Amino acid sequence: MKKEVSIGLLGLGVVGSGVIKLIHDYQEQLNHQLGCSVRVKSILVRDLEKAQQINVNGAHITTDFHEILEDPDIDIIVEVMGGIDTAHTYITHVLQSKKSVITANKDLIALRGPELLRIAEENEVDLFYEASVGGGIPLLRSLSDGLVSDNIQKIMGIVNGTTNYILTKMDEDGTSYEDALKDAQQLGFAESDPTADVEGLDAAYKMVILARLAFLTNVDFDDVEVEGISSIDGTDLSYAKQLGYTMKLIGYAECVGEHVDVHVQPTLLAQTHPLASVKNEYNAVYVNGEAVGETMFYGPGAGSLPTATAVMSDVAAAIRNLRLGVSGHSSVSPRFEKADTPKDKQRSPFFIRIHAKDEVGAFASISQLFNKIDVSLERIIQKPKEKDIAEIVLITHTTSVATFEEVLKELKQLDVVTSIESHYRVEGDES
C-alpha cells in the first residue's frame, strides 16, 4: 500500500489555500487516522505570477491541466476553481482517467451532478462534494448515511451566509438593506457583485443538492422557485417581529409521496423555531424525518478553513476507499423520477400586507373576499398609514399556494385595495 497519497489541486483561491494549510498543519493527525501521509503535489492556476506569492508548501504550480491529469503519481483531484463548463470538462476527464474527485462546486453539482456521478460510478471512482453545501457543517454524509433508514420529509435551510447576515443586521439594528449589504461587503461576507447571493440563486443550488440526497430523487434546478431578499422592506421585518416571527431566507424542500417541492423564499419564521436563532453569517439546516423527528445541523456556511475542513473529510473518505480498494461504491441512484408538487398541494400560512382606502366597509370587503375563497385568518393588524390609506397586515391559516394566488388576484381587483405591498410564506408554527 502506498505510504503517501498525492493530491492534484485545481484552483488556488480561498478554499484551495485552506486545503493547503490544513494538509500542512494536520499532517500528523491525518497520518494517524488514514495510515498514510497526504501531500498536495501539483496545483493548477490561471495566473502563475499571482500564485507564486502564495505559500504552497513546495507544491508544483502549473497552468497546464494535462500535466496534472496525466501525472501517474497523483491519486486524487480536488476541484476548487469554480465555474461550470471548464470545471465540468476537467472533472469528466479526471473521472474517466480513473481518479477520484472532490469538489466544492455547488453550481456544477446542482446543474450537472447526476451526470458526473454516473461517470464516476462507471469508472469505479469516487465523486464527493461535502463542501458544496453548508461549508464546514458535516451535512451531506449525515443526510445520506446517518438517516439512511429514515424517510426524510422536509428540509428547511438557512444555507446562504450573506443573506442571513444582511437580514440579521436589518432585524436587530434596523439597518436598511443597502447599508447591511455594504456592511457585509466590507466584512467579506458578500461579493462585490452580490447577485447570486441576494437573489437566492446560491441557496437554490444548495437546496437542489440537499433535496436530491434527502429524497433520493432527481431535482432540476429549473424547477426551483427562487426569490431573493433585495426587495424586502424594513416595515415587514417590524411587523414580523411584532407578530412573533423573524424574517429569514429559507430554502425549503419537501417530499410528499413522489412529489417534490423545492423553493427559496424570504419567509416569516416563528421565533420559537430552532432556525430562528441562527444569526449573522451562520448557516443551519433543519431536517424533519418520519422516524428521527427534528434534527438540526449548525455551523459556518463559508470561509476558507471551514470549507477546507469539509473538502478534507471527503479527501479522507476517498483515501480510505482507495486503500481498501472499494472506490466508486458510495453513490446511490435515484429511487424515483421527480415530479413537482402541484400548487394546490403546497401548503403553508401566508403573511400579506395591503394598503387599502381608509373608508367604512373597506376591511369588511377584504375579509369577505378571504371568506369567499375559504381562507381563514389567524392574525390581523390594521392601522392608519397616511391620509386616506390604511395598512392592513394579515396572517392566514394554512392554505395552498394555488388558493393564496387566487386571493392575491382577487384582492388586486378589489376597489378598496390600493396596493399589495408584500406577501410571504410563514413557517415554523407548531400547528
Place this chain on the structure above:
Amino acid sequence: MKKEVSIGLLGLGVVGSGVIKLIHDYQEQLNHQLGCSVRVKSILVRDLEKAQQINVNGAHITTDFHEILEDPDIDIIVEVMGGIDTAHTYITHVLQSKKSVITANKDLIALRGPELLRIAEENEVDLFYEASVGGGIPLLRSLSDGLVSDNIQKIMGIVNGTTNYILTKMDEDGTSYEDALKDAQQLGFAESDPTADVEGLDAAYKMVILARLAFLTNVDFDDVEVEGISSIDGTDLSYAKQLGYTMKLIGYAECVGEHVDVHVQPTLLAQTHPLASVKNEYNAVYVNGEAVGETMFYGPGAGSLPTATAVMSDVAAAIRNLRLGVSGHSSVSPRFEKADTPKDKQRSPFFIRIHAKDEVGAFASISQLFNKIDVSLERIIQKPKEKDIAEIVLITHTTSVATFEEVLKELKQLDVVTSIESHYRVEGDES
C-alpha cells in the same frame, strides 16, 4: 453476494422495538440503498411470554444466547439490552465469532469501549455505537469523519434530555425541581428511579465517548467530575436569568495539548450561546474546532424511533463494509494517553451566591479577599435577604478552578460570611 442480511437482536425494549419497526417500514428504501434486503431473524429476550405480546414481524424469539451466536445465517448482532456484564460477555463472544456488532449501550462503551474495539479490530469486524450518544442525532460519525482534518478543541453538550426538560420547566414556568421531575416522569422523559439522569452519570458516560472520539485519546470514566441537578435552587435560576444566563447541565470536554478535561456540571450558559436555545427534552452538542470554528448538532436525544434510526445507520454502515469485504477498518487507535488537565489549567468565570452579615464593611472584606487572591469581579448583585443577612451574587472574570477553590476555602473562614449558598461555572460569553 448475499441477497439478504440477517440480524440477531439482543433485547426487545424501547430501542429494540424501534429497530424492528424501522426495518419493516423502510425495507424498500434500505434495499435500494444497500442493494440487499435486511431482516431481523432472531431476538434474545429474558421473558418469552412478555415478548410474545410484541409484534416482531415473524422473527424467532429465544431466551438462549447461544442459539443466536451459533446461527451461521446471522451476519450482524444488534445489542440493545443494556447493562454491563452480560452485555460485555455477549458482545465479546460475538466479535470473537467474527460477526460485527452494533450497540446503543453507552454505559458499556464508556466503561469498556476501548477493550471491545480492540477485540473487534483483532477479529476484523465492526463495532459501531452511534446510538449511544445523542439518540437520533448523527453525531459520532460527524466527529470522526466530518472533522477528520480538524483539531477539535472543545465540546459542550446538552446530552441528557431528562435534566434538560426539568431545567427548562424550572426556568420557564418557575416550577420546583420536585414538580418538574414528577412532570418528566409522567411524560416518560424520566425513569421511576431518575438517579442516573439527574445526578449526571448518564451525561458523563456520553461525554467520555465523545471526548475519546474527538480528541483521539483515552478518557476514563473515573476521571470525569460529575455534579447533578438535584440540588439546584430556583433562586439561582432567577439570578442567572437576571444576569443574562440560563442554567443547563453541560457536559464539557476540552483538550489542550495532551491534557484532557471532562466534566459534567450545572453551568450558567450565556443566553446568546447557540446551546441556550436547546429546550425541553432535546439534546445538542456544540463543537469547537480549530479550523471549522463553531458547529452544533441538534435533535432528539432519546426515544424509540430516533435511537433506532441511529442504530440503523450503523447497521447500514456494517452491511456496506460486509458487502465490500472491508469490515474492521473503521476504528482509530488513540493518538496519545490521556492526562487530566490540572486544576490550575481548567479555566472559566464562576458564579457564586453568598449569604453575609448585613453590616458595615461586610462587602468590603469579601471583595478584599477576591482582590488578595487576584480574582477580579465581572458582575455584582447585593441585596438584603432577611433580618441581618445580605445576599451577594458575584460573577468572576475567567480564573482557574484551583484559584476559585482557594477563594471558596477562604470565604468560608471569613467571619462576615454566614454561608456559601451555591457556585457554578459560567460558559458561553464571547470574551
